[in-house]
Amino acid sequence: MQRFIEMQQKLLPDLVPVMRDRYMLLRSISHQQPIGRRALAQAMQTTERILRAEVELLKETGLLYVTAAGMSLTEEGAQVLEEMEPLASDLFGLSELAEQLQQVLGIPQVVVVQGNADHSAWVLEELGRVGARLLKQYIREGDIVAVTGGTSVASVAHHLAPAPSFRGVQFVPARGGLGERVELQANTLASAMAAKTGSSYRLLHVPDRLRPDALQTLMEEPQVQDVLSLLQQTRIVVHGIGDALTMAKRRSYTEAELQELRASGAVSEAFGYYFDAAGQIVHRLPTIGLQLEDVQRAETVLSIAGGESKAKAILSFAKQSCQNVLITDEGAARAILSATRL
Template sequence: MELLKAQLKLMPEWNAMLQQRYQILQTIALSKGIGRRSVAELLDLSEREIRKEFDQLRTQGNIIVSRDGTEITELGTYLLTELKPLVDEWSGRHEKEQVLRNLLSLQEVHIVPGNSDESVQTQTLLASEAARFIFSKLESRMITAVTGGSTIAKIAEQLPSSSKFQQLQFVAARGGIGKDVQLQANTIASMFAQKLNGSYKTLYIPDTLSESAYEAMKAEPFVQEMMDLYEQMSILVHGIGDATEMARRRNSTAEDLKFLKERQAVSEAFGYYFNAKGEVVHRIRTIGVQLEQLEQTPYIVAVAGGAQKAQALQSYFQQAPRQSVLITDEGAADQLIHH
């Protein structure tokens, strides 16, 4: 690796070639059976360029091209892993990770290339990086809680199928929200469990409850069991939402939206709404992970990307536990660093 760094310093034009070839290989790895045209469109390159790069990667034994599309080989996967630190360093992402870690006072920050607001490819990269990090921290008999949302669902899809861990348990970090069952925490917890040969616990109650229903539910044995599991969780995987967007997903009334606007709510997580200073300005009555339970959780993995999420991220991390790990993209990172 040191020799490669020296070569790149001597011939910096290799850097652009390395970055592009790495990106092509990464795209193939994330999209099994993808064709040349699709890769060209995703990376905004000409088909002629892609054809040339495909020929080179195939000759090197990094990819296999067939009528069913293109797939990465074991050698290609190995190269992606080995070259990642160098590619991140030469692209400037490694330096951005350090700046953001200090800026937000976090344990770790991981940044993937691109902007999730503009690219499905970046959304997949975000989920893949989160899946890689979570898998690296798993141990047998560990309890992992997951929230809902499209980003967290993508993480489950990117996890490798594995049975190397014993007695893993995945729990829904909250009740249902919205009408899309596939994106609810219950469904996603089951997806994690299926991929990793674990068990799961669901929380089939509405995300928002009336005061009387909330008090009654808290006394239910199954709710008490879930609360005990939250106390024991080692990993919590969650997204961070824009306050207004999340309120609308909950079908909040015009009066509720006005209430949040008056209190200058910026971000939302776990049913809590935060202002720009990270102060809780509203909390919905919900059964699920509570803010005070985060302090004792070893790994809190926050996954959110896109330039439009920057303000929400800035808001939430004003008060987030210091052991939090942020996995984001360059779109959000650049906004956070330069604004």
């Protein structure tokens, strides 16, 4: 297949960019359907005039249908998209990007999806779709799965579906609540994943950031002890990777605390730990939940993060050498490779 694609690129060099653009158009519609032309043009960072011709062509070939509500894929369009997926990675150079990242980051499995999550909302959905597929691949009956909060993990929850392998699985929040929308908190996502897969879940009703005295008191609560015991038995971890200062601001750090983080060189955040560019811990939240040693003991750790703005954070956390799988996008992948070549 790779050889066929190489020949195609030599004989018909204009064909590959056209296929790429139309594949991305179909994929974008599939994640946002029904969607109007103006909204789609904004999502794909193009103009309605350019988009109109492509939409008309795909409509004429029977891959799209248009109603007053917007554009959607036909059954044939969905089938074409599914059949193209195995080709897409080679056709668009994503397999090569993934292999380069595996070598640079030292992560056994890397999957790169098209686009840049910083610029296109549909890319986040694509990250979630792939994350859900890989979780289904790795899950085993009776597993305990720890999940963090955030938009990337929320997208995974959105794309999960029942499967026999989810029988007896428990989803457990990796941390307490964070000062963000309730639908993005770990408790909410653990329950959503359980509902989507027909599994069970536990909740951790504690704030994400605690005073030392409150931390000690809550640690003695039986319900908290029960959840912490489950977290120590976690086999699979599903988590996002945050930019250090962005996460600190979401946790309502004071300006003085933010300045301390800047001075320490904090680049990334995961599980309440802040890491510098060398992957060293420079700050740690006094919080209840999954600890880094628990993550390192887990058999499978799925990290999900996209957008070129996350490149430094992804590179920083990778130096912890505790993740088996990274799911990212072209924007982040190219930014990481560019940074490591300097």
